[in-house]
Every structure is written in C-alpha cells, then in structure tokens.
Amino acid sequence: MPATRLSVVVTRRLPEAVETRMTELFDVELRDTDAPMTRDELASALRRADVLVPTITDAIDAGLLAQAGDRLKLIANYGAGVDHIDVGTARSRGILVSNTPGVLTEDTADMAMALVLAVTRRIPEGLALMQSGDWHGWSPLSLLGGRIGGKRLGILGMGRIGQAVARRARAFGMQVHYHNRRRVRPEVEAELEATYWESLDQMVSRMDVISVNCPHTPSTFHLMNARRLKLMKPTAVIVNTSRGEVIDENALTRMLRAGELAGAGLDVYERGAEINPRLRELPNVVLLPHMGSATREGRIEMGEKVIINIKTFADGHRPPDQVVPGML
Structure with a gap:
C-alpha cells in the first residue's frame, strides 16, 4: 500500500468516538447527515474511495460495483450482516469485504x-x-x-x-x-x-x-x-x-x-x-425499529472492528473479519 493515508468514505453518521478515531488514522470523509446515501451518492463514493464503510441501509449490488473506481479495494461494512453487499461480484473485481461479527x-x-x-x-x-x-x-x-x-x-x-x-x-x-x-x-x-x-x-x-x-x-x-x-x-x-x-x-x-x-x-x-x-x-x-444492536457499547465496538479491519488492510494484511462468498 502507498505511504499516503487511505481515503475512506463513511455512508452514515457513526458514534463520535468512532468518527474521531477514523479521522486520526485515515483521510476520512464523514457524513454530515444521518440520512442514507442515494444510489448516485453511493456510486460516487465507490469511484473516489480506497475504502467504503457502508451499513445495512446501503444496497451495494453488481450494478453499483460495476461503477467502482480502480482505487476501491475494501468495503469495510459497519455491521455483521452482509446480505446487502454482492460479495461475489466484489471479490471478482478484486475488492475485499469485511464485517463486524460477534460484538452484538x-x-x-x-x-x-x-x-x-x-x-x-x-x-x-x-x-x-x-x-x-x-x-x-x-x-x-x-x-x-x-x-x-x-x-x-x-x-x-x-x-x-x-x-x-x-x-x-x-x-x-x-x-x-x-x-x-x-x-x-x-x-x-x-x-x-x-x-x-x-x-x-x-x-x-x-x-x-x-x-x-x-x-x-x-x-x-x-x-x-x-x-x-x-x-x-x-x-x-x-x-x-x-x-x-x-x-x-x-x-x-x-x-x-x-x-x-x-x-x-x-x-x-x-x-x-x-x-x-x-x-x-x-x-x-x-x-420495534431494528434496535436489537442499539446499545452505545455495541455501536462503538462495531466501529472499533471496522477500524481494525481497515488498519490491518492498510498494513498489507488480510482484514481479520474478511468475508468470502463461501462463508455465506
């Protein structure tokens, strides 16, 4: 990986402690609003990022992945479930996918x-x-x-x-x-x-x-x-x-x-x-409004897992929580 800091785009607002730590480690683009990105916004993010940090509200299908730029190498999902990501297509394009299992x-x-x-x-x-x-x-x-x-x-x-x-x-x-x-x-x-x-x-x-x-x-x-x-x-x-x-x-x-x-x-x-x-x-x-994981502790731990996955990738190693199609 180059010596310059990775360009990371985050699609939703995350806990302040997580955003602060990301800013310290990466060239991160944070979301100003908590509204989900539109499909066009996601496509733009995929073109300009080294790493995308999406959530379950972001449907990243084969059509979107076809618009990804050459620099996108990792989708570090904020969450354990990855059914909203076409992991097989990502893999075929040389894009790794990671998640945050266990913390919730x-x-x-x-x-x-x-x-x-x-x-x-x-x-x-x-x-x-x-x-x-x-x-x-x-x-x-x-x-x-x-x-x-x-x-x-x-x-x-x-x-x-x-x-x-x-x-x-x-x-x-x-x-x-x-x-x-x-x-x-x-x-x-x-x-x-x-x-x-x-x-x-x-x-x-x-x-x-x-x-x-x-x-x-x-x-x-x-x-x-x-x-x-x-x-x-x-x-x-x-x-x-x-x-x-x-x-x-x-x-x-x-x-x-x-x-x-x-x-x-x-x-x-x-x-x-x-x-x-x-x-x-x-x-x-x-x-209930999908609040099973809604604890302060859990959401911060999710962010910490995302950061570890990105940092490990930046250091030239396989993310510890990498998802491969055979796991699904």
Whole structure:
C-alpha cells in the first residue's frame, strides 16, 4: 500500500468516538447527515474511495460495483450482516469485504428475550392502557398473558446469537430446542441443555415460541414460509431479531389477523423500513425499529472492528473479519 493515508468514505453518521478515531488514522470523509446515501451518492463514493464503510441501509449490488473506481479495494461494512453487499461480484473485481461479527451477540440476545416477554406478557398493551389514562385499577382477568417458564423455545439458527438466546431462555426456565445447518458440538448442547431437531418442520410444529436467529442467505429466504408457519401451534408466538427476509411477512400477517398464531415480536422486516401497515393494527404484535444492536457499547465496538479491519488492510494484511462468498 502507498505511504499516503487511505481515503475512506463513511455512508452514515457513526458514534463520535468512532468518527474521531477514523479521522486520526485515515483521510476520512464523514457524513454530515444521518440520512442514507442515494444510489448516485453511493456510486460516487465507490469511484473516489480506497475504502467504503457502508451499513445495512446501503444496497451495494453488481450494478453499483460495476461503477467502482480502480482505487476501491475494501468495503469495510459497519455491521455483521452482509446480505446487502454482492460479495461475489466484489471479490471478482478484486475488492475485499469485511464485517463486524460477534460484538452484538449479547445485545441482540437481550432484545430477543425482551420480545418474547413483551409478546407473551402483553407489555405494550399494558403500557398503552397506562398512557391512555383508562386504567382504573387491578383486575383478576385484565391483560392475562402466558407464563414462559416450562415452555418450549425453538431457536432457528444456533450460532453465537442463538446460543446466547438459549442461555437466557434457560435462566427463565424454558426448554431449549434448536434447528441449525449443522448440529453444534455435544459439549455446547450439554451446557445449554438443548435438543437438536434435524427436521425444521417437526420442531416448528411442537414449539411454544420460535426465535429466528439465522442470517439471511439465498437458502434462508422465506425459510418460515406460509406452509411452515401453518405448522405452528395457534397458541405459539414467533420473534425475529435477525433478518426480516427469513419470514414470509404477508403470510405471517394473514395468520395473525386470522387468529392462527398467538402473537409475534419483530425487530426486522422483509422490506426494510416499509412495514406492512396491517401489522401495525394488531394488538398481539410488538414492532420495534431494528434496535436489537442499539446499545452505545455495541455501536462503538462495531466501529472499533471496522477500524481494525481497515488498519490491518492498510498494513498489507488480510482484514481479520474478511468475508468470502463461501462463508455465506
């Protein structure tokens, strides 16, 4: 690499501590507004940068990558998921891609359990009642929810986050079950007291709660499709803190409206910020604005990982969190 500092373009506002450190290390172009870049702005950034630091809101497809300049050598994603980046095309053009895995595990697992409790104990309905001023005191039959102790939790995706959810669920007295591409090591199963299901269909049909914790890949798109959602018990609930595309949102909405599922807790959506308006009307659905990773500590740690990836690359080495197509 040349002795001059790398030109780095950041597509969104990042925590101040992260931006300050980037400014010290690189010739960095920061974003003045927190609005996502337009496609034209992204194309311009790809032409003038050595390193692009995008987020999940930036769709970097083959068409955009075709407009990249010769100097672009690294896309250092701010976030763990890279389904918004065409990693294969980037690789074919000699552009490395890195991400920030691991730092959001505990935060996201906390949010998954928060959604389980919020849906099963009807917390948003209670909050709305209090804020409306219509609460007139305790009643034996008011806002009855369900106990989670002793219930079966089915975890879809037993990676770092899935295992962290399992630890929390055990502390609440839930029975842990899981489906994964590959069975986890016996010692992990023993620690989590987790039961493996090779058949996702069979697991789904027997669970009280489903937690979606797998990434979005071509093989997981609509993994929870209409047919599989119909296998769930009508008393069951589903929560998703992973990627919205894993669930067929229209089918889920129809079933919730028809009373064929007891409830859902969603932090992510199939079409990003375009949320099915019918979901907003349902009292048995808890909707959050993609805040599973929204802790100050987590967002700063994400930035630190981005900086390490760029700095390692600048020093002539492979970024420690490089993503290759075979990983996806």
